[in-house]
Amino acid sequence: MATTNGTPSIPSAPATVAVLTLGCKLNQAESEAIARDLQQRGLRVIDRPVSAAAYIINTCSVTHVADRKSRHLVRLARRLSPDAVVVLTGCFPETAGVEAARATGADLVVPSRDKDTVVTALLERLSVAGPPADGAAPGLRTRAFVKAQEGCNDVCAFCIVPRTRGRERSIPVEQVVAAVAEREADGVQEVVITGTQLGAYGRDLDGLRYGPAGLIRALLAGTSIPRIRFSSLQPQDITPELLDLWEDPRLCRHFHLALQSGSDSVLRRMRRRYTIGRYRGALEHIRSRISGAAITTDVIAGFPGETEQEANDSLAFCREAGFAMLHVFPYSRRPGTLAHLQGGHLPEQVKRERLSRLLALAEESAAAYRREALQRTAAVLWEDVKAGADGVPLWEGLTDTYVRVFARSTANLRNRILPAYLYAEASGGLWGQLDLPAPELGAQDHAIPLMVVGRR
Numbered sequence: 361m362a363t364t365n366g367t368p369s370i371p372s373a374p375a376t377v378a379v380l381t382l383g384c385k386l387n388q389a390e391s392e393a394i395a396r397d398l399q400q401r402g403l404r405v406i407d408r409p410v411s412a413a414a415y416i417i418n419t420c421s422v423t424h425v426a427d428r429k430s431r432h433l434v435r436l437a438r439r440l441s442p443d444a445v446v447v448l449t450g451c452f453p454e455t456a457g458v459e460a461a462r463a464t465g466a467d468l469v470v471p472s473r474d475k476d477t478v479v480t481a482l483l484e485r486l487s488v489a490g491p492p493a494d495g496a497a498p499g500l501r502t503r504a505f506v507k508a509q510e511g512c513n514d515v516c517a518f519c520i521v522p523r524t525r526g527r528e529r530s531i532p533v534e535q536v537v538a539a540v541a542e543r544e545a546d547g548v549q550e551v552v553i554t555g556t557q558l559g560a561y562g563r564d565l566d567g568l569r570y571g572p573a574g575l576i577r578a579l580l581a582g583t584s585i586p587r588i589r590f591s592s593l594q595p596q597d598i599t600p601e602l603l604d605l606w607e608d609p610r611l612c613r614h615f616h617l618a619l620q621s622g623s624d625s626v627l628r629r630m631r632r633r634y635t636i637g638r639y640r641g642a643l644e645h646i647r648s649r650i651s652g653a654a655i656t657t658d659v660i661a662g663f664p665g666e667t668e669q670e671a672n673d674s675l676a677f678c679r680e681a682g683f684a685m686l687h688v689f690p691y692s693r694r695p696g697t698l699a700h701l702q703g704g705h706l707p708e709q710v711k712r713e714r715l716s717r718l719l720a721l722a723e724e725s726a727a728a729y730r731r732e733a734l735q736r737t738a739a740v741l742w743e744d745v746k747a748g749a750d751g752v753p754l755w756e757g758l759t760d761t762y763v764r765v766f767a768r769s770t771a772n773l774r775n776r777i778l779p780a781y782l783y784a785e786a787s788g789g790l791w792g793q794l795d796l797p798a799p800e801l802g803a804q805d806h807a808i809p810l811m812v813v814g815r816r
Contacts, residue, residue, distance in 0.1 A: 374402050374403050374404045375403050375404065375414070375486060376403070376404045376405075376406060376412040376413055376414075377398050377404070377405050377406075377412060377413065377415070377482070378406050378408065378409060378412040378414070378415045378416070378437070379391050379394055379395045379398070379405055379406075379407055379415075379416045379418065380407070380408075380409060380415060380417045380437075381418045382417075382419050382420040382426060382430060382433070382450070383418075383419070383422065383426060383450070383451070384420065384554075385505055385554040385591050386507060386510060386554045386555060386556060387418050387420060387450060388505045388554070389506055389507040389554045390418060390475055390507060391416075392504060392505050393507070394416060394418070394478055394479060395407075397479045398479055398482075409433065409436050409440060410440065411440050411441050412437075412440070412441055413444055413445070413486065414444055414445040414446070414482055414485075414486055415433075415437040415441075415445070415446045415447065416447045416449065416478060416482065417430065417433045417434060417446065417448050417449070417466075418449055418450045418475075419448060419450035420451055420452070421450075421451035421452045421455040421456070421520060421694075422451070422519075422521070422692070422694075423689065423692035423694075424692050424693070424694075425692070426451075426452070427452055427456065430448070430452040434446055434448060434464040434465050434466050435464075435465065438465055445467050445468070445482060445485045445486060446465065446466045446467050446468070447466065447467065447468040447469075447470060447478060447482055448461050448464060448466035448470070449472065449474075449475050449478050450472050450475070451521075451524035453469050453470070453472070454471050454472050454473070454524040455520055455523070455524060455694070467485065468481055468482070468485065472525060473525075473526055502549055502550060502742075502743045502757075502774070502775045503548065503550040503551070503589075503741070503743070504543040504546075504548045504551050504552070505552045506536060506539045506543065506551050506552070506553055507531060507554050507555065508530065508536045508553050508554065508555050508558065508561055509528065509529065509530045509556065509557065509560065509561045510526075510528075510555060511526045511527045511529045511556055511557070512527075512556045512560075513527055513528050513557075513560070514631070514633065515631060515698070516630055516631050516632060517629060517631045517697060517698040517702070518620075518630060518660065518691065518694070518697055519694075519697060520694040520696060520697055521556055525556050527564075528556075528557055528560045528563060528564050529564055530561050530562050530563070530570075532565065533562075533570055533574070533575055534578075536553070536575065536578075536579070537578050537579055537582040540553075540579055540582075540585060540588075541582065541583050543585065544583055544584065544585040547775065548585065548775075549585070549586050549587060549776070549777055550587035550612070550741055551588055551589070552589045552591055553575070553579070553588065553589065553590050553591055554592075555591065555592070557594075558572055558590065558591060558592055558597075559572055559593050559594050559596070559597030561575050562574060562575065572590070572593070572597060572602060573599070573601050573605060576588070576590065576602075576605050577605065580605070580608055580610065580611075585610070587610060587612055587760060587777070588610055588611055589612040589760075590611070590612075590615075591616060592616040592617075592618065593616070593617060594617065594618055594633070594634065595634045595638050595639045595642035596633060596638065598615075598642040598645055598646060600645075603645060603646065603649045603650065606649065606650050612760040612761070612762075613651075613652060613653045613654060613761050614653070614654045614656070614684075614760065614761055614762045615646055615653060615654070615655050616655075616656045616657065616658075617639070617642060617655060617657055618657060618658045619639060619657040619658060619659055619677075619681075620658060620659060620660050620663075621660060621663060621666075621674050622659070622673055622674035622675065622676065622677030622678050622681075623636070623666075623671075623673040623674045623677075624636050626663055626665075626666055626670050626674065629663070629665060629702075630660075630663060630699075640681075643655060643681060652732075652733075652761060654684035654685070654729065654762050655681070655682075655683055655684055656683055656684050656686070657678075657681075657683050657685075657686055657687070658686075658688075658689070659674065659678060659687070659688050659689070659718055660688075660689055660690075660691050661715040661718050662690055662691045662706045662711030662714050663691045664691065664699055664702045664703065664704040664706065665702065665703070665704030666706065671717075674718075675717055675718060675721060678721055679721060679725070682725060682728065682729070683722075683725050683726075683729070684725070684726060684729040684761065685722070685725075685762070686718065686721065686722035686726075688715060688718040688719050688722055689715075690708075690711040690712065690715045691706070691711060693705065729763075730763055730785065730790055731785065733761070733763055733782050733790060734782055734784070734785070734790065735783070736781075736782055737780065737781050737782070738760075738761075738763070738765070738779065738780060738782055738792075739759065739760065739777050739778070740757040740758065740759055740765045740767075740777065740778060740779070740780045740792060741757050741758050741759075741777050742755050742756070742757035742767075742773035742774060742775070742776055742777075742778065743756060743757050743758065743774070744756045744757075744774075745773070745774065748768055750768070752768040752769070753768065753769060753770060754766060754767075755767050755768070755769055755773050756789075763782075763790060764788055764789030764790070765780055765782065765790050765792040766786050766789055766790070766791055767780055767791070767792040767793065767794055769794055771794075773794075778794060779794075780792030780793060780794055781793045
């Protein structure tokens, strides 16, 4: 230990960087990669808006609300630490422009396509470095996000993503497998494979036609991680070859199939590449092959020109589909998209009314799906704990079908996959009863007491 006038000096604590994330799972995967890099370079990383030496704000721009949240986080960082270095990256600088992004008060603006330079740019400004910080990288409490692909060659009328993310680019399969293996070595129990257009995986790789099925086969063969969640697909991506892979129980029985509208005429105006008939066929294929599969989706309320009948058709199809979860958004006008130039933009009041009907259905459908799991035993990945009202810790975790489960236990369950008997409904999930003898519950402790970057 170094000394000053014979007195041992105390090493200074590593500088703290807050990595704050808005938006999609792809952003979460990128934030996690940034956080790992920072910690390996000797900085302390947190995922909360508290006092810090620097902030990296990974933004979203899919709606005007996301833009507003991006500006708000810059202002919040300035209030918390006026002298901190604030870096703005992600999709907001792509849509608003670099100058508008700088006008938020950020010190550095790094567009989404240059996100891999964020850490270097920040370190040049901070002028700090050191040995790796103690412990594994943040974002690895139980689940980790790994990017396999980004960009999109489709030009859906409402979507700004092709402009913010560019054309489709796949990460070579060996790199994805290596990234998952790293998370596995850190003790992660579940990895979420993310991408803008995962169904397009491999199409851009010279001489390689892996496709999503090939990528999954490589992950199953090259890693032993207990759970793999494949983030998002489209109806046309659902093939017998793909579904055959779900015979391996390590693949989570959860499919996120973007819908956007349950009306064929609206889908055509949106420039989507499927019909309701094809979407219905994808649902039937999944459910006939994979028992208990959870199918979740995205739906837009109030797309330009949407008639009352089209809105009713969309609502009716969503009810018929029996989704385990619906993510519902009002249409948001995005300059640079085809829909922005179309006529028929609806009044906000109309969009809000249609949104409220879809939100009510979303709550109803999620509750109905959860009820189907009652009186059964499911494997739960236990993640978080808080003090229970009765003094017994209240644990929270997820099944492979993305059902949230709550259980009371004095044992340390964190980052463990354990069976629970699902016996009653709870707000936003189900109550579970752990059915293991006390010695077994306490036999191992795989807890990873780390921060989570953008976990959902």
